[in-house]
Amino acid sequence: MLLPIVAGMDGSPxxxxxxxxxxxxALHRGLPLRLVHAWEVTPPADDEQPALPELHVPQYWARRVLRTGLDRLTERYPQVRITAEQVPRPPVPALIGAAQSAEMLVLGNQGLGPVSAAFAGSVAGAVVGQVRQPVVLVRAGWTPAEEQLPTTDGDLAARRPVVLALDVRHDCTxxxxxxxxxxxxxxxPLTILYAWHLTEGPGAGRSRRLDLAQLEADWTLAAVVEPYREKYPTVEVRTEAVHDRPAHALGQASQEAALLIVGRRLRHPRVGSHLVRVAHWAIHHVHCPVAVVAHE
Structure with a gap:
């Protein structure tokens, strides 16, 4: 049975x-798509009549959001099997529940703009930190055209790369x-980036230590990636081990990326999940879609 890609909808851009x-x-991967809209059902007060029309307004708008999205996507992507569902639960538990039977979860990303700063992470951040499936966060206005690099004459040329931020000190499977x-x-194409940083201060032999650390980083990254080069021979891969702060390196690499992939470490259940600093930074500052993948 093919698991669907689940997209959370609330009517926002x-x-x-x-x-x-x-x-x-879903079209790329040959998977079905499931649209989910969560809305909280507020029980009427004792002195209210359940049949009052205004009590049905939230449900009406929820249905309209789903119907509009379903019609729009069915017309654009007739090859994809698309379903839509209203979930009468608060957004965070509804999306976490939907993700449990999904290949991945896709949500809107407000980032840290002047208007949305107060709301950034209120739903998406809570969901990302508790879902084991990959979660992809997409900003408003991201279109298929942005997945290709523009040429000097304005025409669209090669596809933008997928960029993976890797920390080879942890399991990367x-x-x-x-x-x-x-x-x-x-x-x-796929660019795999490993940003490492030598914490020792200046001193005698620092240049030599940097050279040795660079050689070790290059070798380690190549060794980790090699089995996947053999498994995916059609994927064009470029590896980069750079002496830099991760956020700065990712900021540079993501400017030309179609998708940025970052990791989120899992912790023991009684401690909870852990959204690492790099993933948190990417969610709030990177323009392209960001995929957060949980790992041990």
Whole structure:
């Protein structure tokens, strides 16, 4: 049984862009798409009549959001099997529940703009931190055209790369598998970035230590990636081990990316999940879609 890609919808421009991205990804991967809209059911007070029309307004708008999204995506992507569902629960538990039977979850990303700063992470951040499946966050206005690099004459040329931020000190299995699959399905090149930083201060022999650390980083990254090169021979791969702060390195690499993939470490259940600093930074500052992949 094929698991669907699930897209959360609330009628916002961000969620519309996320649903559109999810439909394209479902098309790439040959998977069904499930649209989910969560709305909280407020029971009427004792002195209210359940039949009052205004009590049905939230449900009406929820249905309209889903119907509009379903009609729009069905017309654009007739090859994709799309379903839509209202979930009468608060958004965070509804989306977490929907993700449990999904290949991935796709949500709108408000980032840290002047208007949305107060709301950033209220739903998406809570969901990302508790879902084991990959979660992709998409900003408003992201279109298929932005997945290709513009040429000097304005025409669209090569596909933008998928960029994977890797920390070779931890298990990379889930991240590498997701990244290679994503690149292969969209016929895009894959850039794998490992940002390392030498914490020792200046002193005698620092240049030599930097050279040795660079050689070790290059070798380690190549060794980790090599089995996946063999498994995915059609994917064009470029590896970069750079002496830099992760956020700065990702900021540079993501400017030309079609998709940025970052990791989120899982902790013991009684401690909870852990949204690492790099993933948190990417969610709030990167323009392209960001995929957060949980790993041990």
């Amino acid at each position: 961000e969620s519309l862009a996320a649903a559109d991205w999810a439909a394209r990804e 889930e991240l590498l598998g997701f990244a290679f699959e994503s690149a292969r399905e969209r016929s895009a």
